[in-house]
Amino acid sequence: MIIGLHVQVTVNRPLGSTHPEHHTIQYPLNYGYVAGVIGGDGEPQDAYVLDVATPVRQQTGYVVAIIHRRDDNETKWVVAPKFRFVTEAEVRKATNFQEKYFQDDIWLL
Template sequence: MKNCASVIGSIVTVTVDRPMGSVHPKHRDIFYPINYGYVEGITVPDGEWQDAYILGVDEPIQEFTGKVIGVIHRLDDVEDKWVVCPENMSFSEKEITEKTDFQEKFFKTEILV
């Protein structure tokens, strides 16, 4: 979790592979009300790129550059999820929880902001 804290405030580019309005490729009952993707070049324990939620963008997009404002640490999974938003915006821990609950409700998590 210590390494997670160091990423907060960083500017990253997220490639969106699950745009707002899409469904999960394997779990068809999970609908994405926000854009979701990955930060290329940062490999995580599952062998994939770092996943990221994008908040504060209200339309489907393909790529986004913004500020990491939080890390969702999954206590019962190997993955952590970054929370990214436009540089001039911020979201509270409660807002992050509400906006990512569509997927995070399946895990035990803590949010670092």
């Protein structure tokens, strides 16, 4: 079970930064990866970080949702510092800046 898993996210795109290839995409939250877990693209597992209002380099927390992209080979984990229940609407609103380009399902507990 991935939801509920306690992880450490290494943030390589902090809140306020721009996407390295698509300069019109700005990150309204911290985004990074979970080292030691390989995602569908063969790279470390990507993760969005909710509930942290400042740019950080690392954040520990709990996986509270999974975004399964139907038209891509990746899933994105959604992590919060404290475990809590989130809604699909909340996850969509927080990640829409990037996920609007994909068809996805959001998996919740």
